[in-house]
Amino acid sequence: MNTVKLLEYSQFLNRKYLEAMGKLPWEDVVKDRGASFPSLRDIYLHIVFVEDAYINYAVQGNPKYPSINYNDYDNMEKINQYLEQVDSKANAYISKITPEELTRNVERKQRDGSSMMIPVEDMLLDFFQEVTHHRGELIALFWQMDIAPPHMGFIQYSLSQKRS
Numbered sequence: 001m002n003t004v005k006l007l008e009y010s011q012f013l014n015r016k017y018l019e020a021m022g023k024l025p026w027e028d029v030v031k032d033r034g035a036s037f038p039s040l041r042d043i044y045l046h047i048v049f050v051e052d053a054y055i056n057y058a059v060q061g062n063p064k065y066p067s068i069n070y071n072d073y074d075n076m077e078k079i080n081q082y083l084e085q086v087d088s089k090a091n092a093y094i095s096k097i098t099p100e101e102l103t104r105n106v107e108r109k110q111r112d113g114s115s116m117m118i119p120v121e122d123m124l125l126d127f128f129q130e131v132t133h134h135r136g137e138l139i140a141l142f143w144q145m146d147i148a149p150p151h152m153g154f155i156q157y158s159l160s161q162k163r164s
Helices: 002-024 026-030 040-058 076-094 099-103 120-144 154-163
Strands: 105-109 113-118
Touching: 002 076, 002 120, 002 154, 026 040, 040 076, 040 120, 076 105, 076 113, 099 120, 105 120, 113 120
Parallel strands: none
Antiparallel strands: 105 113
């Protein structure tokens, strides 16, 4: 059930990045930095949206993901509330994951309108690699701002959880 550990790790990192962004002036959080999504806020919200879309919708059989308007999130508290809402729903599902659930097939819609059936575990691994790409962007942008990113590698995270 290493996939569940990766999901928990992803949520841990989301909290760390939210804390780090919360220490910045709002103008720095929303400044267009020319990345895949314009600002730190938008990249971060995309990461949270991906968790919502994959775990709370697609994996659970609802392909009608909610839309998100990044400009609606005009302060850190609203971003935190969105994260809390998404994590709460995701954790309700994650707490019930069994080895059998990981092998269950779900429909994965493609941008071209086609779809395929894939195991839940593959969908969750795809989620993890998607958010990892965008977290890498956050790391680079923090470096460009001369700020150490709050990143902790999986091994360090795993060891810290064993000590807790």
